[in-house]
Amino acid sequence: MKKLFLFLILAAGLFAAEEITVSAVLDKNIVEAGDQLTLRVSVTGSGTPPLKVPQMNDFNVYNGGQSTQSNFSMVNGRISSSxxxxxxxxxxxxxxxxxxxxxxxxxxxxxxYKSEPLQVEVIKGGSAPKNTAPQGGGNTPLSSSGEIFVQVTLNSRKVYVNEPVIMSFGLFRRINILGQPQYSPSDTTGFWREDLPPQLNYNKDGYSVTELKTALFPAQQGEFTIGKASLVCTVPTQGGNDDFFGSFFNNGKNISLESKPVNITVMPLPLEGKPADFSGTVGRLNLTVALDKKEVKTNDAVTLTVTLAGSGNIKTIAEPKLLLSDEFKKYETVSEININKENYEVKGAKIFKTVLVPRKAGKLSIPAVRYSYFDYGEKKYKTLISNPISISVTQGQKEEMSYSSLPSLASPEGVKVFGSDIRHIKQTGSFSYGKHLFYRSPVYLALSILPFIIWLALLLFFKYQVSKEQNIAFFKASRAYSRSLKCLKKVSRDLASKKQEKCLGELENIFAEYIGDKINRPAAGLSVSDIKSILAEKIKDRDLADSAAGLFEELHFNRFAPARKESTDISGLASSIKEMIIKIEKAGL
Amino acid sequence: MKLLRVFFLLTVVFIPGLFAEAAFDEANKLYETGKYAEAAAAYNNLLNSGNKSAEVYYNLGNAYFKEKKTGLAILNYEKALKLSPRDADIKYNLEFAGSFIKESAVEDTVTKLLNSFYYYLTLNELCVMLALAFFALMGLLIYRLFRKDELSYWFTFSFSVIFGLIFVFSVLRIFENENTRSAIVIEPSVEARAAPLETNPASFTIPEGKKVLILNSRKDWVEIFLKSENMKGWIKQDAIAEIMP
Incomplete structure (x- = not known):
């Protein structure tokens, strides 16, 4: 029950504060160029949704953070939270x-929910009237002739670029001030600024003086104005001094004090006598060069320390150039700064440390370091030259080891890549007409198959040849008949012109070849008995075989019996051979 | 009469070549004076008139790259690489342009090496090699019909192995060429949907310049496949361009 009640009042509270207000307030409506404005935006309501910041292109906007406050209030029995x-x-x-x-x-x-838009007027810095609206309520500007005033002084009104100027801000007073004064330093745009603590207190002309010193280094030449510095402090109300109660209860009043702007001329460095290797540094400097080791091994690291000490703008001292030979591998130079502000002067040293690795053994020397700068005290250029340093190097371990011992330092050599881009276009083109894919073209396929066809044709031809050789007997037998008849015709035609013996020989040959072809045997080696037996075997007609053998014997005899040559009837013999061949053929040999 | 005919034939063959060369130089000059858009148009004209060459595609890719059209640049580098797969400049620029798109899966060196070996030769070069190996093998077989000596036996043996390897390789490449259609996304971050419908919500986006495989097409939609991410989706046809030199 209690819980429910609590819930109810909380819920009521939540619903009650639906309204949100957004308000934006500026600390001032008129501002000098270069000055800053503070803008406060507050969002009040039950929920705190994120704030949408509008575009402000005319200003550089820096976020100063946010803070949250919660309120619970009970009015007429209703709890509201905001x-x-x-x-x-x-x-x-x-x-x-x-x-x-x-x-x-x-x-x-x-x-x-919106805030009201705000108007701001930006006026030219320095000369334009400043917003004199009272700031903390009741600030009265006081003239410098009074009991209390502030003053800005410079030790020199005409300086060179980067020459130090000491600016003193002094508070002169004859009366006490209550509480801590609020000091806003003058605008020193165009100067490098270095505060010189501590503050100085002394008495002068009956005034008690509090002085703050600042070193300024002009960054560029030209006419500059050091803007007014202001101080807001609380002084006792005037006339109330002798009233005990008055002074006792007096909280004083706020007054705002302003100094007059001061002009300064910054001259460029003289061109006359400017060394070629002028580093750009202005100051009063000393140079020392030292090496941490005099005896090392090759590829061992030594540290070369170049110190430039003196007064001036130490932070801006430029790095001295080291003219080292290839005998040393040089790594990146690291610098450190020591600044000392004693006696209201910026002094110190900038120390440049360079890691060197000797590459070869022997007596090596680090050449003298030259450093040219402008001495603002003597108002002329000076060149500092150190003594060369010699170092003896003995042969050490291999190079690769030194890489691993100094991994963080980059090698000064090698290809330096500044940026990458695509490679340039090609100037010559080879143009082919109608890029086709070969495998799709019938010509390619035909050409590819061509050797296969040739091979196949040759293979088949040779196969045929072999088989023909195996059937040579049949071939001869099938042609024996027609061939022998043809030869016989030729012999009988030639009878008249030829000698008898020759004709006889030819006749015998014809018959023997016929038989030989038929029985697949060389004609030359046939004998009568061979013919008899083979023929008798091949044709079942024994008489025919006998007569054929007889004819062969007769031919054989005629040829080798010269005595009977005259009487032989060659044409008769030829016709009988013919008859015999026909008979044998018919018998189916 | 015959001489005239030969002359006519020669002019027909060479005049377009001379014309192409002049047009190519003209386009190169435009490129070098920083007129990348005009140069790209000139290269495209040259390609449309049938003068397809790796150099033109490469230069066109460069012109598109300078115009900040990464997708079109990659497309043309890919086309150039198909015609001239061993060209170091094309490879370099393709990789360079590719580095501008965020690849979720980076090829490892082994895949890269295998790919460069697999695509070392163009299809035509491979076909010529196949034909030459086949010629050699057939020549040896014909020789062996006449004379069967041991030397020719070993020659025939090794050539048949070589021919077999090239044959398998060529068949793989030809099949790939016939069956896979790769394309490059040419529009900035294309939305892929699960179905070819405008009303379907987008399931993933593909960066410009990404290589995709086309699986199907329907009207003005294509179904694409992302190999390295193993994802499928439908996108509008005009968001991609096929790599077909």
Whole structure:
């Protein structure tokens, strides 16, 4: 029951504060160019949705953070809670003129809440009238002739670029001040600034003086104005001094004090006598060069320390150039700065340390270091030259080891890549007409198959040849008949012109070849008995075989019996051979 | 009469070549004076008139790259690489342009090496090699019909092995060429959907310049496949361009 009640009042509280207010406030409405504005935006309401920051192109905007406050209040029995989120922004105007800072918006449950837009006027710095609206309430500007005033002085009104100028801000007073004064230093745009503590207190002309010193280093030549410095302090109310109660209860009043702006001329460094290797450094310097080891092994690291000590703008001292030979591998130079502000002067040293690795053994020397700078005390250029340093190097271990011992330092050599891009276009092109794929073209396929066809044809031809050789007997037998008849015709035609013996020989040959072809045997080796037996075997007609053998014997006899040559009837013999061949053929040999 | 005919034939063959060369130089000059858009148009004209060469595709890719059209640059580098797969400049620029798209899967060196070996030769070079190996093998077989000595036996043996390897290789490449259609995304971050419908919500986006495989096409939609990510989706046809030199 109790819980429910608690829930109910909380819920009521939540519903009650639906309204959100957004407000934006500027610390000043008129601002000098180069000065800064503080913008505070507060969002009050039940929920705290994120703030939408509008575009402010005329200002550089720096986020100053946010803070959250929560309130619970009980009015007429209703509890309401609200949260306020304060956002703070620092704006610095980019130009001059009148600007409007647009509304800041917040969106909650579809409703948009806006702040009022603000007007800002940016005026030219220095000469333009400053916003004199009272700031903490009741600040009265006081003239410098009074009991209390501030003053800015410079030790020199005409300096060279980067020559130190000591600016003193002094508070002169005859009366006591209450509490801690608020000091806002003068605008020193164009100068490198170095505060010189501690503050100085002394008495002068009956005034009690508090002095703050600052060293300024002009960054560039030209006419500059050191803007006014201001101090807000609380002084006792005047006339109340002798009133005990008055002074006792007096909280004093705030006064704002301002110094007069001071002009300064910054001269460029003289061209006359400017060394070629002038480093750009202005100061009063000393040079020392030292090496941490005099005896090392090759590829061992030694540290070369170049120290430039003196007064001036130590931070801006340029790095001295080391003219080292290839006998040393040089790594990146690291610098450190020591600054000492004793006696209201910026002094110190910039120390340059370079790691060197001797590459070869022997007596090596580090050449003298030259350093040219401008001495503002003597108002002329000076060149410092150190003594050369010799170092004896003995042969050490291999190079690869030294790489691993110094992994963090980059090698000064090798290809340096500054940026990568595509490679350039090609100037000559080879143009082919209608890029086709070969495997799709019938010509390619035909050409590819061609050797296969040749091979196949040859293979088949040879196969045929072999088989023909195996059937040579049949071939001969099938042609024996027609051939023998043809030869016989020829012999009988030639009878008249030829000698008898020759004709006889030819006749015998014809018959023998016929038989030989038929029985697949060489004609030359046939004998009568061979013919008889083979023929008798091949043709079942024994008489025919006998007569054929008889004819063969007769032919044989005629040829080798010269006595009977005259009487032989060659044409008769030829016709009988013919008859015999026909008979044998018919018998089916 | 016959001489005239030969002359006519020669002019028909060489005049377009001379014309192409002049147009190529013209386009190169445009490129070198920083007129990349005009140069790209000139290279495209040259390609459209049938003068396809690796150099033109490469230069066109460069022109597109300078125009900040990474997708089109990669497309043309890929086309150039198909015609001239061993060209170091093309490879370098393709890789360079590719480094501008965020690849979720980076090829390891082994895959890279295998790929460069597999695509070392163009299809035509491979076909010529196949034909030459086949000629040699057949020549040896014909020789062996006449004379069967031991030397020719070993020659025939090794050539049949070589021929077999090239044959398998060629068949793989030809099949790949016939069956896979790769394309390059040419529009900035294309939305791929699960179905070829405009109303379907996008399932993933593909960066410009990404290589995809085309699986199917329907009307103005294509189904694509991302090999390294193993993802499928439908995208509009005009968001990609096929690599077909």
């Amino acid at each position: 949260t306020t989120v304060n956002y703070s922004y620092t704006l610095s105007p980019k130009g001059q003129g009148k600007y409007t800072i647009p509304s800041f918006t917040v969106e909650l449950k579809g409703k948009i």
